[in-house]
Amino acid sequence: MSKTIIISNRLPLQINLENNNLEVTPSVGGLATGLKSFHKDGDSIWIGWSGLTEEEIPENLLEDVKEKARKEDCVAVNLSEEEIEGFYYGFSNRTIWPLFHYFMEYTEADKDHWEIYKSVNKKYAEEVLKHYEDGDHIWVHDYQLLLVPNMIREQQPEAIIGFFNHIPFPSYEVFRTLPWRDEVLKGVLGADLIGFHTYDYERHFLSSVSRILRHQVSFNEITLPERIVKVDSFPMGIDYNKFEDAALNHFKNTEEQRTELQRRLDHHTNETPEAKLILSIDRLDYTKGIANRIRAFEYFLDNHPEFIEKVRLVMLAVPSRSNVPQYQRLKREIDE
Structure with missing residues (x-):
């Protein structure tokens, strides 16, 4: 076969x-x-x-x-x-x-x-x-x-x-x-x-x-x-059932079963439940526009101060290709 x-x-x-x-x-x-x-x-x-x-x-x-x-x-x-x-x-x-x-x-x-x-x-x-x-x-x-x-x-x-x-x-x-x-x-x-x-x-x-x-x-x-x-x-799809099941199971987890990352995200949602939470997940790569996104969020708050403390941006950036100089510079820029 x-x-x-x-x-x-x-x-x-x-x-x-x-x-x-x-x-x-x-x-x-x-x-x-x-x-x-x-x-x-x-x-x-x-x-x-x-x-x-x-x-x-x-x-x-x-x-x-x-x-x-x-x-x-x-x-x-x-x-x-x-x-x-x-x-x-x-x-x-x-x-x-x-x-x-x-x-x-x-x-x-x-x-x-x-x-x-x-x-x-x-x-x-x-x-x-x-x-x-x-x-x-x-x-x-x-x-x-x-x-x-x-x-x-x-x-x-x-x-x-x-x-x-x-x-x-x-x-x-x-x-x-x-x-x-x-x-x-x-x-x-x-x-x-x-x-x-x-x-x-x-x-x-x-x-x-x-x-x-x-x-x-x-x-x-x-x-x-x-x-x-x-x-x-051929636009690439995802295993929908796998991700849906993971999302549903998340809500069934006890506090002890939740990961450190889940607890940190829960902290943001619980501390200001009325605020909007923007979640961004990327690999730490210069093609993703992560630094520009931070600048855009700053620009948004500068121009709309009424949204300060009413919206949070949480960015998860997974380190990547740390041996390549451009990635080292990007991480330094984002850290700063």
């Missing part, structure tokens, strides 16, 4: 090493949260990084890490500190992430990072091929693995491959500034079906393919010499 092979940078679980013991916790990333139910209910395996570098895993625990992943129908890809630095913190988050979000002033073009990005993408592709069987569906996710679809295609020309990009795809005028634009487009075009969140992202991608690679584009189809690639927009 055919299965679905999901590939993403990270697994939907986090493996931590505490006192020489391995602990497994669910991942809180948006991609993992969105696909976790599909993975759990379907016949699939998930390939990705465990969260531990090769240097962090003692040799005697290497098999244990793989076994912990296998129990969750996952396959752990081992990455070294150098690979994480060049592939993830380097090319993925200092080149692709800012460029695709139109922060060109933050975009770096480091050849060494690009070479590591290519080698790590190859490592993911090779792991997929180890588990691939005829008839399987391969589903590659996000900007860290833009080259994987074509790397698989070169080894398995008849494979059924999908790719979904979870971040924006920029306009042609911005994308063409990437030195490795040809290689990135060719990598993604290894897929049979390419998905984006919105029609605009889809349109930008098709424009880049047409103008950079000169492939024929008709509506949402790209004609390659050997096959046709379809491109479409």
Whole structure:
């Protein structure tokens, strides 16, 4: 029976090493949260990084890490500190992430990072091929693995491959500034079906393919010499029942059962029950406009002092990518 092979940078679980013991916790990333139910209910395996570098895993625990992943129908890809630095913190988050979000002033073009990005993408592709069987569906996710679809295609020309990009795809005028634009487009075009969140992202991608690679584009189809690639927009949803149940169960919890975060939010609602509470939840990222939101709230209160003490803004900002200079500056700005 055919299965679905999901590939993403990270697994939907986090493996931590505490006192020489391995602990497994669910991942809180948006991609993992969105696909976790599909993975759990379907016949699939998930390939990705465990969260531990090769240097962090003692040799005697290497098999244990793989076994912990296998129990969750996952396959752990081992990455070294150098690979994480060049592939993830380097090319993925200092080149692709800012460029695709139109922060060109933050975009770096480091050849060494690009070479590591290519080698790590190859490592993911090779792991997929180890588990691939005829008839399987391969589903590659996000900007860290833009080259994987074509790397698989070169080894398995008849494979059924999908790719979904979870971040924006920029306009042609911005994308063409990437030195490795040809290689990135060719990598993604290894897929049979390419998905984006919105029609605009889809349109930008098709424009880049047409103008950079000169492939024929008709509506949402790209004609390659050997096959046709379809491109479409698929707004990503959530597991509604899971979130509804969590919200309903929240009200059934006793004071002792509530988390520290729940207690802090309850403090705000109980202290001024007549006040409006604005709750903002984001990853600490410069694309989220967190600092601007704080300024906007200040502007609102300056211009409408009658709302002082009548409205509260509670912002939850989860730390992220603390090794990247732009994120360090953002945290400092928000803290100040």
